[in-house]
Amino acid sequence: MAAAYGIHLGNSSACLASFNNGTASVIANDAGDRVTPAVVALNGTEWEIGLPAKSGQPSSKAIIKHNKRLMNCDFNEDDLSYVESSSSCRIQNDEKLVYEFETSETTLYSNPDSIAMKIYAKLFTIASHSMSNESDLKLVLAAPLHWSNASRERLVKCAELAGFDVLQVISEPAAALLAYNIEENPEDINVLVYRLGGSTCAASIVKVSGGFMTIEKNIFRSDLGGQCLTKDLADYIAQEFRQKWKLDPQESRRAMAKLLLHADNCKHVLSTLNSAHVFIESLLDGVDWSQNVSRARFENIISSKISSYIEPAQKLVESFDGQIHKIVVCGGSMKIPKLQQAIANLIPEAEVLSGINPDEVIAVGCAREAGLLLDVPEFSMNDLNTEVEFLGKDIYLKYLDQTVQLFKEGSPAFAQNIQTVDAGTDIKNISFSLHENPESEEFATENFNVENLNKPFTLKATLQPSSVLLQVE
Incomplete structure (x- = not known):
C-alpha cells in the first residue's frame, strides 16, 4: 500500500496534505493547526519545531527562521542578511554555510539542509499518525519556479532523509493550478497565479491548453511579504x-x-x-x-502598502498580450481580504479562485499530483522527475489508412493518448509508424500481432522523455 501526500515548505510556514478517494485534504498537526510554522529552535539542549519554536520566550533559545531562502543554491547576500536579522543564531558563511545555535547549556552547529530535514521529519510524524495502517508515504513537493535543479534536489534529499518517498518536484504555480483542477478546463485559458508569502512574492501567468500548462511570464520579488x-x-x-x-x-x-x-x-x-x-x-x-x-x-x-503589493501582478498583466480568465491566490498573506479584493479589482472580468485557504493551496495541488502519479502504476518512479521536459514538435501516428495527431508540440513527458483502432477481423498484424508531420518519413515503427485481440481494440501511447511507448489492449 502507498499513501499520496503533498508538502509545501515555505519561508514562514509548511503545509501537509493527503490524497484519498479522489479528494485532497489538509492534515492538521498535533496542535490542531492546519499550517505549521517553518521555525526551528534550540531550547537548552532540546530541538523545537513549529509552534513551540515560534512561541515561548525568544530570548531563552536560539531560533532560525526563513531557512528556505538558504536552501536555494543561488542565494545572495540579501537572503543571508535577511535570515540572520530575523533569527537569533549566528550564521557562518566561509567555505560552507553553518548555523551556530548557542544557548545557556550548549552550542550546536547545523546547516540549512539539516534544518529543512527537521521540519520534514515533523511533517512525516504528522502524516504517519494520520494513517490507519502502515503504508509507504509517497510525496510530491513544490519548489519556486526560479529554483535550479540542484536546489530542488536538496529539497528531495531532505524529505527522503525524513522518511518520505519523493515522486516528483513541481513548480509552485503548477501546484496552485492543480489544486483547483484547472488543467481539466476544456477551453484554452490564461491564469494569473499570485503568491504572497511571509517574505517573498511571485506572480505568474500560465497558459492552460488541452490539459498542459505553459508559463508565459513570471516575476519574483524577495523584498515583498x-x-x-x-x-x-x-x-x-x-x-x-x-x-x-x-x-x-x-x-x-x-x-x-x-x-x-x-x-x-x-x-x-x-x-x-x-x-x-x-x-x-x-x-x-x-x-x-x-x-x-x-x-x-x-x-x-x-x-498605504497595498499598491506596492499589487505592483508585481500589475506589471505582469500590463506586459501580457492576452486576456486573463482566472486568478489563483496563494500564500499565507493572501488570506487578508483587503489584498484579495485589490487583486480582484486589478482584473475585474477575471474569476478569482479562493475556495481553498491560500496558505494551503500549493500543498493541496502537490497532494493531488501525488494521487495522479500513484494511479499510473506502469510508470517507473525510480527516476525522479524534477524538471518536466516538453515536446519540441508535433508527433503523428499512421496505421492502415489512418493519420492522427498523437501529441501536440509542448506536451509534457508522460502525457498519454488512447486511440480506438477499428481493424477488420481478418487482419492479423498492424504496423504503427510515428512521424513529425503527416508527409515526413517515419522516425519509429512498431508492429503488433492483433489476431487474438477483441475488435475494436485500443492503442495507448505514452510520451516518455526520449521515446514514445505504444501498447495495445
Whole structure:
C-alpha cells in the first residue's frame, strides 16, 4: 500500500496534505493547526519545531527562521542578511554555510539542509499518525519556479532523509493550478497565479491548453511579504502602548520580539474575523498590554502598502498580450481580504479562485499530483522527475489508412493518448509508424500481432522523455 501526500515548505510556514478517494485534504498537526510554522529552535539542549519554536520566550533559545531562502543554491547576500536579522543564531558563511545555535547549556552547529530535514521529519510524524495502517508515504513537493535543479534536489534529499518517498518536484504555480483542477478546463485559458508569502512574492501567468500548462511570464520579488504588514501592525500597537504608558517598546529588542509574535497572530485572526484581541504579558518593564484591534483599523494601517503589493501582478498583466480568465491566490498573506479584493479589482472580468485557504493551496495541488502519479502504476518512479521536459514538435501516428495527431508540440513527458483502432477481423498484424508531420518519413515503427485481440481494440501511447511507448489492449 502507498499513501499520496503533498508538502509545501515555505519561508514562514509548511503545509501537509493527503490524497484519498479522489479528494485532497489538509492534515492538521498535533496542535490542531492546519499550517505549521517553518521555525526551528534550540531550547537548552532540546530541538523545537513549529509552534513551540515560534512561541515561548525568544530570548531563552536560539531560533532560525526563513531557512528556505538558504536552501536555494543561488542565494545572495540579501537572503543571508535577511535570515540572520530575523533569527537569533549566528550564521557562518566561509567555505560552507553553518548555523551556530548557542544557548545557556550548549552550542550546536547545523546547516540549512539539516534544518529543512527537521521540519520534514515533523511533517512525516504528522502524516504517519494520520494513517490507519502502515503504508509507504509517497510525496510530491513544490519548489519556486526560479529554483535550479540542484536546489530542488536538496529539497528531495531532505524529505527522503525524513522518511518520505519523493515522486516528483513541481513548480509552485503548477501546484496552485492543480489544486483547483484547472488543467481539466476544456477551453484554452490564461491564469494569473499570485503568491504572497511571509517574505517573498511571485506572480505568474500560465497558459492552460488541452490539459498542459505553459508559463508565459513570471516575476519574483524577495523584498515583498507579509512580514512588512506584521511590522506595521506591531509599530501601531507599540505607538498605542507608548501613548498610554510613556514607555517605548521599540527601544527593547525583547519587547519588539514579543510584539511581532502577537501582531502576527493578530493579523491571521483578522483574516477571518472582524476583530482580534491582543494580550501581551509583561510587554515592557513588567507592564501588561491588552487591546482590541478591528479589521477596519488593520486595513487602514496597511492601506498605504497595498499598491506596492499589487505592483508585481500589475506589471505582469500590463506586459501580457492576452486576456486573463482566472486568478489563483496563494500564500499565507493572501488570506487578508483587503489584498484579495485589490487583486480582484486589478482584473475585474477575471474569476478569482479562493475556495481553498491560500496558505494551503500549493500543498493541496502537490497532494493531488501525488494521487495522479500513484494511479499510473506502469510508470517507473525510480527516476525522479524534477524538471518536466516538453515536446519540441508535433508527433503523428499512421496505421492502415489512418493519420492522427498523437501529441501536440509542448506536451509534457508522460502525457498519454488512447486511440480506438477499428481493424477488420481478418487482419492479423498492424504496423504503427510515428512521424513529425503527416508527409515526413517515419522516425519509429512498431508492429503488433492483433489476431487474438477483441475488435475494436485500443492503442495507448505514452510520451516518455526520449521515446514514445505504444501498447495495445
